[in-house]
Amino acid sequence: MPAKTAPTGRFQPPDVRRRQILDAVAALLLEDGYEALTISKVAARAGVAKGTVYLYFASKQELLTALQAEMWERMAERPARLLEQPDLSWTERLDGLVAAWVAAERDHHELYHLLFHELGAGGEEPMAAARDVLVTLLAEGTKAGEFDVSEVELTADFLTHAYAGPCHHGSSDDVTVAVQALFRRVVGAQAP
Amino acid sequence: MPAKTAPTGRFQPPDVRRRQILDAVAALLLEDGYEALTISKVAARAGVAKGTVYLYFASKQELLTALQAEMWERMAERPARLLEQPDLSWTERLDGLVAAWVAAERDHHELYHLLFHELGAGGEEPMAAARDVLVTLLAEGTKAGEFDVSEVELTADFLTHAYAGPCHHGSSDDVTVAVQALFRRVVGAQAP
Amino acid sequence: MPAKTAPTGRFQPPDVRRRQILDAVAALLLEDGYEALTISKVAARAGVAKGTVYLYFASKQELLTALQAEMWERMAERPARLLEQPDLSWTERLDGLVAAWVAAERDHHELYHLLFHELGAGGEEPMAAARDVLVTLLAEGTKAGEFDVSEVELTADFLTHAYAGPCHHGSSDDVTVAVQALFRRVVGAQAP
Amino acid sequence: MPAKTAPTGRFQPPDVRRRQILDAVAALLLEDGYEALTISKVAARAGVAKGTVYLYFASKQELLTALQAEMWERMAERPARLLEQPDLSWTERLDGLVAAWVAAERDHHELYHLLFHELGAGGEEPMAAARDVLVTLLAEGTKAGEFDVSEVELTADFLTHAYAGPCHHGSSDDVTVAVQALFRRVVGAQAP
DNA sequence: AATGAATGAGGCTTCATTCAT
DNA sequence: GATGAATGAAGCCTCATTCAT
Incomplete structure (x- = not known):
């Protein structure tokens, strides 16, 4: 064997x-x-x-595209599952999303950005998938009265960009906690 | 003529x-x-x-570096002046910073990021300059009791990345106002 | 086929x-x-x-260097073997050296000098190798009483340059014989 | 002024x-x-x-040609005058030629060879002028019974190349004397 | 399925030469 | 007479891609 x-x-x-x-x-x-x-x-x-x-x-281009597709998939996977889990508050789901994103960022940061910036075309969509999860979260959470977000799309874009900033600051856990707190502030999350 | x-x-x-x-x-x-x-x-x-x-x-490299240097300069200029203006509340200064950044982003967005990602070396500093202004703002605003920021550096990085997200959403003014609101939330700004 | x-x-x-x-x-x-x-x-x-x-x-430079190396090798080969042959008088060895040099010169003259002058660095050594053979010849021949050379090094340089002059005069054999005669004069060779 | x-x-x-x-x-x-x-x-x-x-x-080419012409002139000057001086033995004239050539070589060595090898065409002539002086010398000296040269042209070429070899050995005077001795041997000069 | 020698378009850069001032 | 910014042909080299084995 x-x-x-x-x-x-x-x-x-x-x-x-x-x-x-x-x-x-x-x-x-x-x-x-x-x-x-x-x-x-x-x-x-x-x-x-x-x-x-x-x-x-078939070509160098395709080689890179394939790698990119793979990475997008990996990044959208965990967050998508969060939406399907029952009996979680929206705030808990938001925290879970942050945790997933921070983890992904720490693992794949450079590669992710490299691919994102070199392959303009086609590179938008998978990021959009990740963003869509967040949009749903914000909309539903607000509807449920747990969040207070007036401009869902805009806020989602804000947060989608924001989380990457602090990712390489300290320990993974510390960063996650801190970013979760910031996300909660942005969405106006009520204390549970 | x-x-x-x-x-x-x-x-x-x-x-x-x-x-x-x-x-x-x-x-x-x-x-x-x-x-x-x-x-x-x-x-x-x-x-x-x-x-x-x-x-x-002297070379293609230098050509790009020159363009980059020019852009950095343009982007750091306006925000730096904000710190020097007297009799502004810290919140007003933060709003001014957002306005400046959003404006710059809308004008130079793609070019800025293109250059930033292609020219790793040397490209960090000017962005850092922009960030430093924000760090000062957060620290001073917090000290003055106007903000409530516990992790200044981390929050600065968060915001430095965040603002770019929504920049291409709607009219410049709308975006600015919306992003200013989000920034205020993040820093825990007191209503005036 | x-x-x-x-x-x-x-x-x-x-x-x-x-x-x-x-x-x-x-x-x-x-x-x-x-x-x-x-x-x-x-x-x-x-x-x-x-x-x-x-x-x-790997480069144009290396291409030329390779050609040069090949030529040097070809030029040092035959003369070096002369020293190893037993039962030859020193005069006979000198004649053999001249024959070898004239032959090489007629075959590779221009190329040799082209390379020699364009590729200063590194090009000295192989010529030196050829010269060393002559130095040995002059020294040993003089010691054996067959030659009468007072300044071995200088004379070797003299002859190393000299032989190339007449190489393109007439038939190979005629030139060889004539140059052998001139070499014998220079070293003060005794009639056998 | x-x-x-x-x-x-x-x-x-x-x-x-x-x-x-x-x-x-x-x-x-x-x-x-x-x-x-x-x-x-x-x-x-x-x-x-x-x-x-x-x-x-008019062009780079012409610039180099002009420099070359100037150098050739300088190198042919002194030797040519030797022929015109009366009441010198041929051997003395030969010695004078050697002295002139060695001096020129020591002064202009590198430049001379650089130009000679880079500018194939047209570069032959001035060297030929120098050689012609020697041809005359050998021919006349032999006719006068002072030299014993059977192949004038060939011998001239031999010597024309030979002298450059030892030029950078020791002091100018020593080299001159040594080369003069070698020249005399080659031409079979009788002791005065 | 795997190889890697061969290809050749195309990129960066240099530099002899021109010409309006 | 002198200038030097501008030109553009031409050189060296890289590398994505092909294809006979």
């Missing part, structure tokens, strides 16, 4: 190869930035030949 | 040429993004020969 | 491509001189794309 | 400007080599504007 993390090997199942390549891209982007990224380096880092990269991704 | 804005002309005073070139860079960046920026296009857009660009800027 | 000297063909073993490129450089240098040498021309002459040149040589 | 060596000054008599420019070229060639030579640097070094260089020399 070949170890599930066998890093090399001439033949690999497609998903493994795909992963290797995407991981290589992510690592290189974080190390050297976007401008320095070349298919050659990606191939070398992934331990495959240059041509192989093109077996999995 | 030598118009003062003569758009072309073989010889131009140095500042005019410099401006033409920097304007061309800004326009191209906004239109096509960073990757598509080439010296050839810059020259064509500025109405000069490729070589002329190098008469004014 | 895959001819062993197939001049073209999309894929070639590395040594063959390397050779093609170096040969192209040599040919172009002889035809048009150093200043006129461009990578484009080299590629065209070698029957490869521009990029291919860079697959084999 | 303006000093005759006034190094700068916006207006200069043509010959002075010409000199300044040629001197700048020579200095730059010696410092940085041929490849690094640009008209910009020449102008800067000469203390004139770039355009001014073109008032005196």
Whole structure:
């Protein structure tokens, strides 16, 4: 039974190869930035030949788009689940969202922003997905009398940008707590 | 009649040429993004020969750095003056800062972020300058009992990121008013 | 029938491509001189794309250095072997050296000097290697009473420069004989 | 009365400007080599504007040719006079030639070779002039029974190349004496 | 499926030369 | 006569992409 993390090997199942390549891209982007990224380096880092990269991704553009899509997905996942959980107050849901976002930001900060800023087109949508969760939260929370938000869309955009600011300040927990407090102020959350 | 804005002309005073070139860079960046920026296009857009660009800027890198420096300057200018004006309440100063930032963001949004993200090195400082003004505001306002901010640095980072979110929502005035309200909430400003 | 000297063909073993490129450089240098040498021309002459040149040589500089190294090697080879042959008189060895140098000069004259003068750095050594052989010859021959050379180093430099002068006068054999005679005079060789 | 060596000054008599420019070229060639030579640097070094260089020399090529011509002239001058001096033995004249050549070599060595090798065309002639003096010397000396040279042309080329070798060995005088001795051997000069 | 040598368009930069002042 | 800003051809080099093996 070949170890599930066998890093090399001439033949690999497609998903493994795909992963290797995407991981290589992510690592290189974080190390050297976007401008320095070349298919050659990606191939070398992934331990495959240059041509192989093109077996999995039609172009450099598509390679980056794929990585981006993956990241968006990862970032929208946890928050979306929060809405579905029953018997949580809206404030608790808001706190949960902040926790998820801060965690994601701390993990993927640089990569996220790199991709966001290099791939203008198409890059808006997944962020929008994350934002939509917040919009729903604000609207419902306000309707329920728990929040006091007059301009839902605008406030959502405000907060969507805001949380990233403090993410690299102190310990994850401290930051989360502090940002949760700020979010509550913004939405005018009543003390429970 | 030598118009003062003569758009072309073989010889131009140095500042005019410099401006033409920097304007061309800004326009191209906004239109096509960073990757598509080439010296050839810059020259064509500025109405000069490729070589002329190098008469004014030693390299592509330096060209971008110059544009960045110019933008930073423009963005730090107005807010800094707010601190020096006497007989303003801290809340009024905060409102003024928001107004300045929103205005700057609306004018230079894309360009600003483009430059910020492509030119990591050196790009941090001017943003920091803008942030420092806010830090002072929060600290002094809190000391004066007008604000209620416990974590000054963290909150400053929060707001520094937040304001950009809603900037492209509606009319400039509406956005400004709305963002000012949100800022007040965050800092716990007392109603006057 | 895959001819062993197939001049073209999309894929070639590395040594063959390397050779093609170096040969192209040599040919172009002889035809048009150093200043006129461009990578484009080299590629065209070698029957490869521009990029291919860079697959084999990291830069124009390195391309020239490689050609130089190859030439130096070729030029130092034959003379060095003369010293190792037993039962030759020193005069015979001197004659052999002249023959070798004249032959090399006639084959590689221009190229040799072109490279020598364009690539100052690093180019000294191989010439020095050739000279050292002569120094040994003069010293040993004098010690053996066969030559009469008082300033070995200086005389070696004298001869190292001298031989190139007449190389393109007449037939190879005539020149060799004549230069051998002149060398013998310079070293004061006794009639055998 | 303006000093005759006034190094700068916006207006200069043509010959002075010409000199300044040629001197700048020579200095730059010696410092940085041929490849690094640009008209910009020449102008800067000469203390004139770039355009001014073109008032005196039609092109870069011509600028170099002019410098070369000047050097050739300087190198052929002294030797030529030797032939005209009466009541000197041929051996004495040969010694004089060697002295002149060694002196020239020591003064202009690098520049001379730089120019010689960069400007293939046209560069042969002046060297030929120097060589012709030697040919005459060898022919006449042999006819007079003072030398014993069978192949005049070939021997002249031999010596024309040879003398440069030892030029940078020791003191000028020592080298001259040593090279004179070697020349005498080559031509089979009888002891006086 | 995998390889990697080969390609060639296109980017940045230099610099000889021109010409309006 | 002198200037130097402006020009643009041309060079070096990179790298996304292809394709024969």
